[in-house]
Amino acid sequence: MTATADVTAALQSKFSQVTPRPSGDHPAINLPASEVLAVLKYLRDELAYDFLVDITAVDWGVEATPRFTVIWHLLSTTDHQYVRLAMDCASNSEPVAPTATGLWPAANWHERETYDLLGVKFAEHPDLRRILMWDGYPYHPLRKDFPLAGIEVPLPDIEVADLTGASAKPAPMMGGPFVASTGEMNLTDAEPRAKDESWTEFREKPASE
Amino acid sequence: MATEFAFPDNAAKTEGAAQEFQTEKMSLAMGPSHPSTHGVLRLSLELDGEIVTSCDPVLGYLHRGDEKIAENMTYNQFVPYTDRLDYLAPLANNVAYALAVEKLAKLEVPARCQAIRVIVSELARVSAHLLGLGAYGIDVGAWSVFLYAFEEREKLYKLFEELTGARFTTSYTRIGGVARDVPEGWTGRVEAFCDQFLPILEEILSLLTRNKIFQDRTVDVGIISKADAIAYGLTGPNLRGSGVGLDLRKDRPYSGYDQYEFDVPVGSKGDCYDRYLCRGEEMRQSVRIIRQAIKKFPSGAWYNEEAKKIFAPQKAKVLSSMEELINNFMIVTEGPQMPAGEVYFEAEVPKGLLGFFIESKGGGVPYRMKIRSPSFCNLSILPKVCQGNLVSDVVSILGSLDFVMGECDR
Numbered sequence: 001m002t003a004t005a006d007v008t009a010a011l012q013s014k015f016s017q018v019t020p021r022p023s024g025d026h027p028a029i030n031l032p033a034s035e036v037l038a039v040l041k042y043l044r045d046e047l048a049y050d051f052l053v054d055i056t057a058v059d060w061g062v063e064a065t066p067r068f069t070v071i072w073h074l075l076s077t078t079d080h081q082y083v084r085l086a087m088d089c090a091s092n093s094e095p096v097a098p099t100a101t102g103l104w105p106a107a108n109w110h111e112r113e114t115y116d117l118l119g120v121k122f123a124e125h126p127d128l129r130r131i132l133m134w135d136g137y138p139y140h141p142l143r144k145d146f147p148l149a150g151i152e153v154p155l156p157d158i159e160v161a162d163l164t165g166a167s168a169k170p171a172p173m174m175g176g177p178f179v180a181s182t183g184e185m186n187l188t189d190a191e192p193r194a195k196d197e198s199w200t201e202f203r204e205k206p207a208s209e
Numbered sequence: 210m211a212t213e214f215a216f217p218d219n220a221a222k223t224e225g226a227a228q229e230f231q232t233e234k235m236s237l238a239m240g241p242s243h244p245s246t247h248g249v250l251r252l253s254l255e256l257d258g259e260i261v262t263s264c265d266p267v268l269g270y271l272h273r274g275d276e277k278i279a280e281n282m283t284y285n286q287f288v289p290y291t292d293r294l295d296y297l298a299p300l301a302n303n304v305a306y307a308l309a310v311e312k313l314a315k316l317e318v319p320a321r322c323q324a325i326r327v328i329v330s331e332l333a334r335v336s337a338h339l340l341g342l343g344a345y346g347i348d349v350g351a352w353s354v355f356l357y358a359f360e361e362r363e364k365l366y367k368l369f370e371e372l373t374g375a376r377f378t379t380s381y382t383r384i385g386g387v388a389r390d391v392p393e394g395w396t397g398r399v400e401a402f403c404d405q406f407l408p409i410l411e412e413i414l415s416l417l418t419r420n421k422i423f424q425d426r427t428v429d430v431g432i433i434s435k436a437d438a439i440a441y442g443l444t445g446p447n448l449r450g451s452g453v454g455l456d457l458r459k460d461r462p463y464s465g466y467d468q469y470e471f472d473v474p475v476g477s478k479g480d481c482y483d484r485y486l487c488r489g490e491e492m493r494q495s496v497r498i499i500r501q502a503i504k505k506f507p508s509g510a511w512y513n514e515e516a517k518k519i520f521a522p523q524k525a526k527v528l529s530s531m532e533e534l535i536n537n538f539m540i541v542t543e544g545p546q547m548p549a550g551e552v553y554f555e556a557e558v559p560k561g562l563l564g565f566f567i568e569s570k571g572g573g574v575p576y577r578m579k580i581r582s583p584s585f586c587n588l589s590i591l592p593k594v595c596q597g598n599l600v601s602d603v604v605s606i607l608g609s610l611d612f613v614m615g616e617c618d619r
Contacts, residue, residue: 024313024550051439051455053555056579058568073553073566073581077439077453080460082553106442109589117276132269132618141277148281 007047007083015039021086026073028084036087036098040072044103049074049083052100055110057089057118061144067092068120072100089120099125117142234262237600241270245348245604248614252591252603261603264595266588271618279578283544284310284384285521287578292378294582294616297340298333298559299379300369302616305556307382308463309565313552314384314545316516320507322386323465327502328399329372329381330464330558331495335406336365337559338446338488339413341611345485346417348608349426357413364402371395384545385520386512396503403496410496414489427481431594431606434479441593442586445561446487447610451479457557469501481609488611519545544573560584560613580619584612 007027011018015035021028031039043049053073060067066088074083089095099122100107111122112131119140122128130137134156139146149170155161240251249270255263275294279287291306292299304326311318318326339358346354366376371392373379381388417423433443438451448455456473458466474490476483512520521540526533549571555564561583568577587610595603 022550024315024548024552026553028551052442053562054553054564054566054579054581056566058577071566073564077455080455080457084551084553104442105440105593106586106589109585110442113585130269132272134269141274146277148277 007043007049007081010047011039011042014042021084023084026082026084028086030086030088033087033090033096033098036072036085037100037103039085040074040100040103043074043083048076048078049081051075051077052104052106052110053082055100055107055114057095057097057114057120059118059142059144065092066090068095068118070095070097070114070120095120096123097121098123101125116140119143239600239603241267245607247344247607247612250588250607250612250614250617252595254595254600254603256600259599259601261595261598261600264592264603266591268585268588268614269618271614273619275619276578276580279575279580281574283573284547284575285540285545287575288382289378289380292380294563294580294619295337295558295560295584295613296377296615297613298337299377300329300333300373300381301337301556301558302563303379303382304330304464305554305558305563306565307384308556309552309554309567310384310545310547312554313550313567313569314516314519314547316385316513316519318386318513319510320465321509322511322513324502324506325387325391325511326382326464327466327469328396328499329369330556331499331502332365332368332399334495334559335492336362338492338611339365341488341559342413342417342485345608345611346423348604349423351417351420351423354413354416357409357416361406361409361413364406368395368399368402371398383512383520385516390511396506399499400503403499407493407496410489410492417485418489424482426601426605427485427609429478430481430602431598431609432478432480433590433594437590437593438479441590443561443590444583444586445557445559446484446491447561447587449474450476450484450487450609452476457555457562463556466498468505469498471495471498481605484609484611516545519547540573546573547571547575555581558583560611560616561587563616582616582619584614584617585619588612588617 021030057070068089072085116130235256237254240246241249251267253265291302343355343358370376373381471494522533527537553566555562564581566579570576
């Protein structure tokens with residue numbers, strides 16, 4: 001069988017818990033954690049979606065439930081169609097998703113990146129270390145509660161930190177990206193300014209939470 | 210009469226030595242500032258003599274948090290950041306990003322704008338591959354290729370400067386169009402570049418293609434099988450070098466690529482030499498595409514005139530019309546207004562497939578933007594492909610994968 005535009009229907013008839021997902025472009029489905037691996041394998045082996053393009057996650061904000069959604073994109077190298085899979089993580093504090101490293105070695109680094117930047121753990125991943133931030137970095141920077149400027153942390157190299165007394169400081173945001181705020185507010189608040197904290201030498205940065 | 214020599218029993222001697230001396234594996238940190246790691250990649254190698262027994266790439270030295278930054282600014286404000294992904298082909302990134310956001314907005318740009326984007330993408334491809342070949346030459350000991358390649362790149366930079374105002378960080382596209390129309394006579398100068406470039410390209414390639422030393426360093430080195438290339442998510446010339454003919458310009462044409470005739474070169478073996486050959490041929494094909502695009506170069510608008518809430522009005526109109534002034538103000542401050550939804554778009558940039566996944570809740574700022582960078586995926590095969598090779602072959606393999614850390618680390 002080949003990749004078809006009707007991949008959603010094909011999956012729905014095979015897997016009972018798969019539901020269509022609103023999408024601006026490619027066919028997309030929602031599915032529960034228990035069916036992720038079976039659906040990925042079915043897509044790869046039966047429907048010719050043999051290329052894992054990307055794995056990522058979206059953080060819907062501190063108050064949202066479910067807070068994290070993991071997203072897979074597959075491509076067929078023969079039919080050149082994409083499909084998107086989305087899975088809501090059951091836990092907001094300890095989000096977990098199944099690992100696809102057994103199906104595609106490419107998943108290894110994508111999952112490490114998702115873990116590193118968003119803190120979504122991939123169960124049974126063989127080597128779930130941070131990949132872009134350094135080992136031992138305490139935060140997950142792409143989470144919505146992490147400020148754009150960053151949070152002060154010790155330098156990764158303890159010797160250098162001891163010797164110099166320096167630390168990794170948040171970036172000063174003046175002159176940073178300017179964005180207007182939208183919604184009901186007075187003109188002063190709505191004025192374009194750095195969206196995150198903006199502090200200068202005259203206005204001290206508030207102590208980090 | 211022949212003299213009889215008594216040789217000591219070598220096997221017994223080696224065994225004796227092995228008991229006396231413990232041999233152990235050596236760990237070697239290659240990079241982050243090593244000339245062959247093309248930027249700030251660190252390979253944590255484990256060596257048995259000169260054979261690599263394990264290789265663990267350490268990334269992140271150039272991580273700037275581009276995705277976090279994207280969540281905090283309007284769509285147009287992010288264009289300059291895309292320059293700094295694959296900084297060897299900023300124009301191609303600009304185009305890929307604009308197309309992704311336009312897909313979200315369900316916006317079509319006019320034919321002239323599409324043609325401009327195709328021309329600049331292909332020029333960027335030539336420029337990126339030239340650097341890739343030049344740097345690869347140096348990696349394996351051929352200096353002169355680099356000098357020839359850079360002379361051609363300099364000519365390309367002149368063309369970029371004339372078109373965009375910048376040689377390097379071009380920031381040329383806008384959502385719904387490009388920053389400005391092509392200057393008078395620019396397409397003629399691009400064509401003149403192509404005319405003189407093809408013979409020079411042959412000259413550059415002839416320095417390597419039949420070069421015995423180059424072949425010894427690349428042929429049968431770092432073989433990546435077809436199945437592995439797909440399983441590890443390789444794209445671009447690295448995937449095609451392994452014999453998979455996936456090229457989105459052909460397979461999912463965007464920006465009017467379907468109007469142009471070009472061939473997609475694929476390798477047969479998947480070794481370093483095949484990847485080199487693919488890049489060489491891609492430059493010839495790029496020139497072919499550029500020539501066709503210039504020949505058919507359409508007249509008309511170079512931005513979408515209907516997209517009044519997305520593409521900022523022209524300066525002259527802003528200064529003379531109240532509505533346009535307000536429009537300009539809103540687009541600059543609140544950003545181009547996008548519908549809610551999620552889209553994923555990938556374009557064929559010189560290094561492979563550069564993808565943008567945009568999650569929008571409406572308005573001028575993306576809620577989440579994921580950048581799928583080809584270099585990141587291409588490097589993920591390193592632990593597998595380096596294992597069992599000599600250290601000097603690692604240099605050759607790195608060069609043949611032609612990665613850029615700016616894009617890998619984002």
